[in-house]
Amino acid sequence: MSADPVLARLDADLPQALERLMTFLAIPSISTDPAYAADCDRAADWLVADLKALGATAEKRATPGHPMVVGHIGEGAPHLLFYGHYDVQPADPPELWHRDPFDPAVEDTPAGRVIRGRGAADDKGQLMTFVEACRAWIAEHGALPCRITFFFEGEEESGSPSLVPFLRENADELAADLALVCDTGMYDRKTPSIVTQLRGMLREEVVLRGASRDLHSGLYGGLAVNPIHVLSRVLADLHDDTGRVTLEGFYDGVAETPPEVRAQWDALAFDAEGFLGRVGLSHGAGERDRTALERLWARPTAEVNGIEGGYTGAGFKTVLPAEARAKVSFRLVGEQDPEAIHRAFVDHVERRLPPDVTAEFPMGDGAPATQMDVSRPAFEAARAALSAEWETEAVFAGVGGSIPVAGYFQSVLGTEPMLIGFGRDDDALHSPNEKYDLESFHKGARSWVRILEALTRG
Amino acid sequence: MSADPVLARLDADLPQALERLMTFLAIPSISTDPAYAADCDRAADWLVADLKALGATAEKRATPGHPMVVGHIGEGAPHLLFYGHYDVQPADPPELWHRDPFDPAVEDTPAGRVIRGRGAADDKGQLMTFVEACRAWIAEHGALPCRITFFFEGEEESGSPSLVPFLRENADELAADLALVCDTGMYDRKTPSIVTQLRGMLREEVVLRGASRDLHSGLYGGLAVNPIHVLSRVLADLHDDTGRVTLEGFYDGVAETPPEVRAQWDALAFDAEGFLGRVGLSHGAGERDRTALERLWARPTAEVNGIEGGYTGAGFKTVLPAEARAKVSFRLVGEQDPEAIHRAFVDHVERRLPPDVTAEFPMGDGAPATQMDVSRPAFEAARAALSAEWETEAVFAGVGGSIPVAGYFQSVLGTEPMLIGFGRDDDALHSPNEKYDLESFHKGARSWVRILEALTRG
Numbered sequence: 001m002s003a004d005p006v007l008a009r010l011d012a013d014l015p016q017a018l019e020r021l022m023t024f025l026a027i028p029s030i031s032t033d034p035a036y037a038a039d040c041d042r043a044a045d046w047l048v049a050d051l052k053a054l055g056a057t058a059e060k061r062a063t064p065g066h067p068m069v070v071g072h073i074g075e076g077a078p079h080l081l082f083y084g085h086y087d088v089q090p091a092d093p094p095e096l097w098h099r100d101p102f103d104p105a106v107e108d109t110p111a112g113r114v115i116r117g118r119g120a121a122d123d124k125g126q127l128m129t130f131v132e133a134c135r136a137w138i139a140e141h142g143a144l145p146c147r148i149t150f151f152f153e154g155e156e157e158s159g160s161p162s163l164v165p166f167l168r169e170n171a172d173e174l175a176a177d178l179a180l181v182c183d184t185g186m187y188d189r190k191t192p193s194i195v196t197q198l199r200g201m202l203r204e205e206v207v208l209r210g211a212s213r214d215l216h217s218g219l220y221g222g223l224a225v226n227p228i229h230v231l232s233r234v235l236a237d238l239h240d241d242t243g244r245v246t247l248e249g250f251y252d253g254v255a256e257t258p259p260e261v262r263a264q265w266d267a268l269a270f271d272a273e274g275f276l277g278r279v280g281l282s283h284g285a286g287e288r289d290r291t292a293l294e295r296l297w298a299r300p301t302a303e304v305n306g307i308e309g310g311y312t313g314a315g316f317k318t319v320l321p322a323e324a325r326a327k328v329s330f331r332l333v334g335e336q337d338p339e340a341i342h343r344a345f346v347d348h349v350e351r352r353l354p355p356d357v358t359a360e361f362p363m364g365d366g367a368p369a370t371q372m373d374v375s376r377p378a379f380e381a382a383r384a385a386l387s388a389e390w391e392t393e394a395v396f397a398g399v400g401g402s403i404p405v406a407g408y409f410q411s412v413l414g415t416e417p418m419l420i421g422f423g424r425d426d427d428a429l430h431s432p433n434e435k436y437d438l439e440s441f442h443k444g445a446r447s448w449v450r451i452l453e454a455l456t457r458g
Numbered sequence: 459m460s461a462d463p464v465l466a467r468l469d470a471d472l473p474q475a476l477e478r479l480m481t482f483l484a485i486p487s488i489s490t491d492p493a494y495a496a497d498c499d500r501a502a503d504w505l506v507a508d509l510k511a512l513g514a515t516a517e518k519r520a521t522p523g524h525p526m527v528v529g530h531i532g533e534g535a536p537h538l539l540f541y542g543h544y545d546v547q548p549a550d551p552p553e554l555w556h557r558d559p560f561d562p563a564v565e566d567t568p569a570g571r572v573i574r575g576r577g578a579a580d581d582k583g584q585l586m587t588f589v590e591a592c593r594a595w596i597a598e599h600g601a602l603p604c605r606i607t608f609f610f611e612g613e614e615e616s617g618s619p620s621l622v623p624f625l626r627e628n629a630d631e632l633a634a635d636l637a638l639v640c641d642t643g644m645y646d647r648k649t650p651s652i653v654t655q656l657r658g659m660l661r662e663e664v665v666l667r668g669a670s671r672d673l674h675s676g677l678y679g680g681l682a683v684n685p686i687h688v689l690s691r692v693l694a695d696l697h698d699d700t701g702r703v704t705l706e707g708f709y710d711g712v713a714e715t716p717p718e719v720r721a722q723w724d725a726l727a728f729d730a731e732g733f734l735g736r737v738g739l740s741h742g743a744g745e746r747d748r749t750a751l752e753r754l755w756a757r758p759t760a761e762v763n764g765i766e767g768g769y770t771g772a773g774f775k776t777v778l779p780a781e782a783r784a785k786v787s788f789r790l791v792g793e794q795d796p797e798a799i800h801r802a803f804v805d806h807v808e809r810r811l812p813p814d815v816t817a818e819f820p821m822g823d824g825a826p827a828t829q830m831d832v833s834r835p836a837f838e839a840a841r842a843a844l845s846a847e848w849e850t851e852a853v854f855a856g857v858g859g860s861i862p863v864a865g866y867f868q869s870v871l872g873t874e875p876m877l878i879g880f881g882r883d884d885d886a887l888h889s890p891n892e893k894y895d896l897e898s899f900h901k902g903a904r905s906w907v908r909i910l911e912a913l914t915r916g
Contacts, residue, residue, distance in 0.1 A: 032773025089775060096671075158773045199676065203774050212738030213554075216887045217761045218657065218857075221789055222753040224734065225743035228762040228784075229697065235690035276682065280670030283813035285683035295680040303675045304686040305777050306768035311785065315490025315616050316661050316821070317547060318787050319763050319888055326686075327769065329776050331679055355741035363774070399676075429674045430777055 001141045003453040009136040010445050017132045018106065018115070020050065021441070024086075024124050025104035025117040031066055031087035032158040040066040040154045043086040047152050054135055056150065061170075063162035066154030070173070073134070074144035078177035078378075078455060081149045081415060083405055084127025085156035085183065088119035089430045096432035106438060111426075113438040121427040125436035126182040127152065129422065129444035137449060145456040149176060153405070156183075159203060159365055160404060167412040178378055178418055178455070179409040182444070185423035187268070187395050192386040192447065195419035196374050197297060197398035198406055200332035202341050202366030206234070206349055207325040209358050214310075215320040225356050227324040228309045234352050235326060238302050243287040245302045245330075247344040253335030257298045265293045268395070278426060297398030301331040330366070338366025367404030373416055378455055382418060385450035389443060422447070459599045461911040467594040468903050475590045476564065476573070478508065479899070482544075482582050483562040483575040489524055489545035490616040498524040498612045501544040505610050512593055514608065519628075521620035524612030528631070531592070532602035536635035536836075536913060539607045539873060541863055542585025543614035543641065546577035547888045554890035564896060569884075572893040579885040583894035584640040585610065587880065587902035595907060603914040607634060611863070614641075617661060617823055618862060625870040636836050636876055636913070637867040640902070643881035645726070645853050650844040650905065653877040654832050655755060655856035656864055658790035660799050660824030664692070664807055665783040667816050672768075673778040683814050685782040686767040692810050693784060696760050701745040703760045703788075705802040711793030715756045723751045726853070736884060755856030759789045788824070796824025825862035831874055836913055840876060843908035847901060880905070 010017075029043035030036040044060045044067045051058035051071035058071030066087065091101035099105065104117030115125055137144055151174060155162055167174060187193040208227040215224055240246050257265075272284060272292035286295045295301075309324030311317035330341055342364045349359050372379070374396055386394035399419075406417040422444035428434045468475075487501035488494040502518045502525045509516035509529035516529030524545065549559035557563065562575025573583055595602055609632060613620055625632060645651040666685040673682055698704050715723075730742060730750035744753045753759075767782030769775035788799055800822045807817050830837070832854055844852035857877075864875040880902035886892045 032775070033771065090769075090771060092769075092771070157775075201676070201776070203776075205774075210739065213886070214889045215737060216889070217759075217763055217787055218659070218789065219754070219883070219887065220737070221761045221787075222744040222757055222759040223730070223742045223750055224737065224739055225741070226761055228765050229693065232690045232693035232762070232765075235687065236694035239687065272681070279673060279678070279682065281668065281682055281814045283683070284681050285812060285814075286680040292681055296677070299680055301675075301680040303679045303684055303776075303778055304690070304768065305675060305775060306770045306779070307686050307690075307765055307782065308770040310762065310764035311548075311550075312764045312766040312783075313491065313548060313550070315548075316663075316785055316787075317490070317615075317763060317888060318659070318661075318761075320761055321764070324765065325770075327774055329675055329679075329774075331676065354743060356739045356743075425677070428671070429677065430775060431672045431674070 001145050001453070003449050005140045006136045006449045007446050009140050010132065010442070010449065013136065014442055017128070017445070021115065021125060021128050022104050024128065025119055026102055028102045028118070029087050029154065030090050031155050033090060037066070040087055044069050044154055047086055050131065051150055054138060058150070061166070063166055065162045068154070068162070068166055069150070069152040071150035074147045076146045079147045079149065080455070081151055081174060081176035081179040082130050083151050083153070083179060083181045084130070085123045085153045086127070087154045087157050088122065088124070089157050091118045093432065098433060114435040115438060115441060116433065116435045118434055120434055120436035121423045122429045122434065123156070123183045125441050126421050126423065126444065129441060130180065130182055130448050132445040133448035133452065136445070137452065145452060149174060163405060164408055164412060167408055171413055175413040176415050179413070179415045181403060181406060181417055181419045182421050183403055184399055184419045184421035185425065185427070187397050189424060190390065190392045192390045192392065192394040193397040194379060194383060194386070194394065195399045196372040196396045198370040198403055198419070199300070199399070200336065200338065200367045200369040200404065200407070202330040202332060202338040203363050204328045204330070204342065204345055204361060205325065205363045206231070206328065207323065207360040207362065209323050210356055211320070211322045214322050217318040217320040220320050224320055225354055226320055227357055228321060230352065230354060230357050231307070231309065231324040231326060234349050235304055235307070237348070237352065242289070243285065245300065247341060247348050249344055250300065250341060252340070253337060254300055255334045257294060268293070275425065298333055300333050300336055302328060304328050332366070333369045336368060338368055342366065367407055370407040370410065372418070376416060378418060381454040382420065382451050385454040386420065386447055389447045389450050420447070420451070459603050459911070461907050463598045464594045464907045465904050467598050468590065468900070468907065471594065472900055475586070475903070479573065479583060479586050480562050482586065483577055484560055486560045486576070487545050487612065488548050489613050491548060495524070498545055502527050502610070502612055505544055508589065509608055512589070512596060516608070519624070521624055523620045526612070526620070526624055527608070527610040529608035532605045534604045537605045537607065538913070539609055539632060539634035539637040540588050541609050541611070541637060541639045542588070543581045543611045544585070545612045545615050546580065546582070547615050549576045551890065556891060571896040573896060573899060574891065574893045576892055578892055578894035579881045580887045580892065581614065581641045583899050584879050584881065584902065587899060588638065588640055588906050590903040591906035591910065594903070595910065603910060607632060621863060622866055622870060625866055629871055633871040634873050637871070637873045639861065639864060639875055639877045640879050641861055642857055642877045642879035643883065643885070645855050647882060648848065648850045650848045650850065650852040651855040652837060652841055652844070652852065653857045654830040654854045656828040656861050656877070657758070657857070658794065658796065658825045658827040658862065658865070660788040660790060660796040661821050662786045662788070662800065662803055662819060663783065663821045664689070664786065665781065665818040665820065667781050668814055669778070669780045672780050675776040675778040678778050682778055683812055684778055685815060686779060688810065688812060688815050689765070689767065689782040689784055692807050693762055693765070695806070695810065700747070701743065703758065705799060705806050707802055708758065708799060710798070711795060712758055713792045715752060726751070733883065756791055758791050758794055760786060762786050790824070791827045794826060796826055800824065825865055828865040828868065830876070834874060836876060839912040840878065840909045843912040844878065844905055847905045847908050878905070878909070
């Protein structure tokens with residue numbers, strides 16, 4: 001079946017596709033905050049209804065957390081599993097948004113038209129590129145060219161606690177010949193990419209407690225222990241002066257980037273200055289003796305994502321706090337073992353606790369890094385399809401973010417994942433004023449049509 | 459004029475005095491939070507009305523911040539200036555209070571009856587001990603035994619920005635023979651004290667900024683600078699391994715405690731274990747080679763009172779924050795110069811800033827330590843009066859907290875301050891469930907009657 005009339009159909013129906021996306025974006029499906037549980041449920045219902053409108057059998061499946069959405073449509077080989085997530089990040093701080101994050105709109109900007117709203121790029125807009133490609137295909141040809149299973153999650157932004165159990169229980173239904181995941185970005189504005197290397201992640205929270213209540217620093221200061229001081233020491237000691245992470249055994253299983261991959265990356269002539277300059281920075285931090293792309297794609301990291309303790313309101317309160325806490329994430333590469341690093345982190349903290357201070361670790365969940373098997377023909381076929389749509393040679397790239405589902409598809413379902421997405425560096429993922437370029441949305445859907453055609457050709 | 463009938467009057471009128479205090483405590487006069495500005499004003503109005511009810515000429519005086527209250531009554535020597543503050547600390551976190559902090563009540567506890575509510579001890583309950591003493595004296599004798607000027611401030615908990623300018627402008631009106639300040643505590647449950655040594659304080663806020671917006675730690679982590687890491691280093695480096703503060707020149711002007719004072723403190727047999735045990739601690743922190751009382755009364759300190767950066771809500775957000783901030787207070791002793799220490803702190807931070815991180819210091823206001831002249835006969839007279847009321851020998855003590863007004867009375871008005879208060883260690887100043895013992899309130903007022911009698915005798 002030919003892609004051309006389907007591409008024309010996508011062009012003609014763009015206004016309707018945008019209208020659907022806006023309805024979807026208006027649902028504040030923030031998975032990390034229990035206050036939005038009903039909205040997560042509503043987003044799942046919206047997806048079920050939309051898949052049914054395509055002619056799929058689709059349903060919401062309960063989990064201990066937010067529901068999964070599973071839909072089936074089409075016949076024939078290959079069997080493709082498509083994954084996306086309908087949950088979004090919190091929109092705080094709200095005062096930094098120039099519009100209500102859940103009242104999305106298409107805006108004209110100097111760099112082109114953008115879809116503005118929380119989730120526009122991560123991941124609602126991206127997942128809809130694939131759904132719209134399928135819709136247009138069915139509209140033109142009456143049926144899809146192969147069997148497709150849709151699988152949408154609602155807990156990606158909160159660590160996917162229900163994902164592995166759900167994959168295990170439904171492995172027969174979900175295992176496919178190839179898993180397509182649309183949750184990544186372009187290499188640059190012009191160059192599409194297939195991500196073949198993903199860092200894993202370990203998420204930690206550490207809570208240090210001292211006195212049984214907040215104390216007056218004038219009455220107790222100098223004699224009573226201050227948990228913020230202890231936490232500062234714990235966090236300051238996470239890195240040495242060269243930017244390396246100091247946890248015992250942290251670099252076990254971290255392989256050097258092979259010379260040929262390094263050469264390919266060097267050939268990309270990555271513009272680190274421009275990359276940092278767009279967010280107001282001019283100097284790279286982190287491991288001094290590594291190239292920028294190595295630091296971003298191939299090296300493990302430790303980052304403090306949040307810290308809190310004592311009085312943080314307006315003015316001053318001379319409190320000596322009973323408690324201080326931090327959230328820390330470790331990006332993992334190669335064969336790094338999240339469980340071993342969790343133990344090393346606990347040990348790092350506990351060795352720095354003075355008498356009277358206790359530590360709790362309420363998180364500690366992680367997923368290892370993932371490496372795709374690019375020798376499969378589907379990878380080269382998809383790369384050619386992307387290159388045709390964007391009129392630029394597509395690349396196999398690494399990515400610093402973690403998409404644990406890719407590893408789970410391999411380990412639990414035995415299904416090779418292929419990560420293709422159309423986000424751009426300036427999409428402001430997880431930040432105020434998140435956007436998704438209208439071009440990403442439109443040419444993204446067109447890309448999927450070409451990929452479907454390429455994967456089912458002959 | 460005899461104290462005895464006045465003491466009897468205080469005993470008889472305790473219910474009415476409590477009722478007045480409850481009305482005063484119900485006003486949420488939180489000076490650090492602009493949302494409560496009208497309540498601060500209301501608390502000042504309440505005091506003006508109460509002083510007028512005594513027969514004083516009293517008025518509210520405008521400042522650039524919250525108003526001052528000044529009242530005059532009585533004739534003859536000595537001229538006594540009485541100081542207290544009507545503003546209170548914020549009541550957060552509200553969920554840790556077992557009652558509404560601004561719906562005060564007298565509660566029965568295993569340790570006796572207490573007045574529960576924000577400001578009960580700091581400082582509304584304390585300042586009213588003096589006002590009630592005057593009221594009872596006037597009721598019995600028709601007039602006070604000497605000239606008294608009441609001076610109440612509404613910015614003590616927010617650094618008293620208007621205090622020095624106001625003292626300067628009104629020095630002729632406020633200068634007196636002796637300034638009485640009721641904002642301190644007993645030495646222990648049984649032993650009253652006159653505070654003759656006060657630590658000063660320098661308050662700092664440091665705001666570190668990196669990227670122009672929050673970043674996704676997966677996309678930028680390892681390459682972009684993280685202000686929380688930098689702040690952790692800055693704060694961890696404030697103390698060395700022995701607990702000493704590392705700021706350049708920090709200990710300049712810090713004299714060793716004279717042997718005779720040390721001997722007197724040793725004779726107090728301070729129960730450090732009990733002091734710490736009451737707040738769930740068992741080990742002293744801070745300078746290793748100093749006694750507990752030295753650390754609390756005589757040594758300078760650096761304490762982080764609050765820290766904030768990145769995502770601190772429920773769940774996890776893999777953000778690499780644009781900003782991190784901390785509030786730090788330095789308690790000062792001897793001749794330590796707040797301005798020099800401010801410069802040393804700025805230097806300490808700036809020497810630890812990597813490229814791309816900038817620092818702002820929005821505060822940096824301080825007051826030096828204060829030492830009273832205990833050779834004045836008034837000190838011994840007041841000590842005897844306190845000893846009589848509490849049937850326990852009163853002591854001259856140091857205190858770790860800062861009461862900058864004491865130093866300003868010396869330096870701006872040339873008036874020697876005398877600090878007498880009836881708070882107890884477990885009053886939970888600045889903490890949830892603040893209380894003031896009913897005994898503190900009642901015997902506090904009785905103490906002032908005896909002190910007035912002693913200071914005006916013959």
